[in-house]
Amino acid sequence: MKILVTGGCGYIGSHTCVELLDANYEIVVIDNFSNSKPDVIDKIKQITGKDFTFYEGDVQDKELLNKIFKENKIDAAIHFAGFKAVGESVAKPLMYYRNNLDTTLSLLEVMNDHNCKKIVFSSSATVYGKPDTLPIKETAPLSTTNPYGTTKLMIEDILRDVYKSDNTWSIAILRYFNPIGAHKSGLIGENPNGIPNNLMPYIVKVATHELDHLNVFGNDYNTKDGTGVRDYIHVVDLAKGHISAINYVLNHTGCDTYNLGTGHGYSVLDLVNTFKEVNHVEVAYQITDRRPGDIDACYADPSKAKEILNWEANLEIEEMCKDAYNFVQKDNN
Numbered sequence: 001m002k003i004l005v006t007g008g009c010g011y012i013g014s015h016t017c018v019e020l021l022d023a024n025y026e027i028v029v030i031d032n033f034s035n036s037k038p039d040v041i042d043k044i045k046q047i048t049g050k051d052f053t054f055y056e057g058d059v060q061d062k063e064l065l066n067k068i069f070k071e072n073k074i075d076a077a078i079h080f081a082g083f084k085a086v087g088e089s090v091a092k093p094l095m096y097y098r099n100n101l102d103t104t105l106s107l108l109e110v111m112n113d114h115n116c117k118k119i120v121f122s123s124s125a126t127v128y129g130k131p132d133t134l135p136i137k138e139t140a141p142l143s144t145t146n147p148y149g150t151t152k153l154m155i156e157d158i159l160r161d162v163y164k165s166d167n168t169w170s171i172a173i174l175r176y177f178n179p180i181g182a183h184k185s186g187l188i189g190e191n192p193n194g195i196p197n198n199l200m201p202y203i204v205k206v207a208t209h210e211l212d213h214l215n216v217f218g219n220d221y222n223t224k225d226g227t228g229v230r231d232y233i234h235v236v237d238l239a240k241g242h243i244s245a246i247n248y249v250l251n252h253t254g255c256d257t258y259n260l261g262t263g264h265g266y267s268v269l270d271l272v273n274t275f276k277e278v279n280h281v282e283v284a285y286q287i288t289d290r291r292p293g294d295i296d297a298c299y300a301d302p303s304k305a306k307e308i309l310n311w312e313a314n315l316e317i318e319e320m321c322k323d324a325y326n327f328v329q330k331d332n333n
């Protein structure tokens with residue numbers, strides 16, 4: 001079986017490529033390196049000992065996509081390619097709508113033209129907005145508070161409409177909670193350039209003294225210690241969720257959504273203290289004002305993915321913290 005992976009050099013994409021190759025899938029990767037580095041290709045090959053086909057380019061480029069489908073018999077696609085920074089999307093909404101929607105529409109049109117109608121889509125728990133009840137089920141109300149989240153919800157709706165128009169499609173929409181950590185080899189992981197938006201990469205940069213201290217965005221939330229609670233999931237568990245989803249879409253038709261989370265919520269201070277303890281490092285922090293748009297708590301009910309995809313997260317918060325630190329210590333810049 002041959003799987004097209006868009007954005008396969010990115011943080012979650014690269015970990016998913018490793019799991020696909022380890023599961024004996026053939027893969028074809030397309031990436032324009034807008035949020036990834038070319039050396040990831042060799043690192044995926046080094047980890048797995050396997051080769052794969054790579055095309056550098058933009059998923060908006062239908063000519064390139066047609067070339068890929070003409071040169072490869074693609075059985076299904078996993079669609080990661082897209083911009084994903086919440087803050088940036090607020091500042092540059094048109095860039096986010098153009099990129100995230102055009103990549104998806106181009107991909108779906110070319111897949112349809114080549115009669116390839118099986119896709120796993122990278123969505124996000126951000127489509128739940130501020131949840132009314134916890135843990136969050138897939139049937140929870142959907143609402144978005146930023147253009148990034150809105151593109152994810154719009155793409156989910158596009159996929160649902162595609163299936164309504166042609167029920168021979170097989171579509172799995174995966175709603176990620178908070179992916180953190182890195183492959184045990186320390187060869188791939190998340191180390192964004194500059195000031196990170198997300199908590200774990202920021203903690204790591206403070207631990208390695210690249211940044212002076214962490215700003216904890218508020219300690220007056222309605223949580224056990226007042227700091228924000230999230231469902232952190234090891235990126236390798238998340239990647240394995242894509243293998244379960246691709247196995248499912250290859251053997252079924254339909255269109256459905258699945259939460260990929262652990263079902264456990266951890267506060268900002270839980271993560272900081274666990275990181276310090278397992279890595280034997282200091283992480284200086286200051287409590288500051290809330291970040292606009294942040295919610296008190298968010299964590300998944302992952303039972304549907306367990307029941308239908310036969311997937312559940314296994315790795316604990318301690319391993320997430322160890323693996324995140326191990327990656328940057330292997331001097332991956």
Ligand code: WQD
Pocket residue numbers: 084086123124125126176177178179197198199200202214215216217218227228229230268291294
């Ligand atoms: C986690 C917690 C912050 C940074 C976002 C996107 C979501 C997904 C994951 C793409 C919150 C606190 C953070 C810092 C802090 N991305 N925090 N200091 O906001 O839950 O989710 O990333 O799909 O779509 O919305 O993740 O890591 O930014 O924040 O105190 O410097 O850490 O307030 O409570 P978030 P995050």
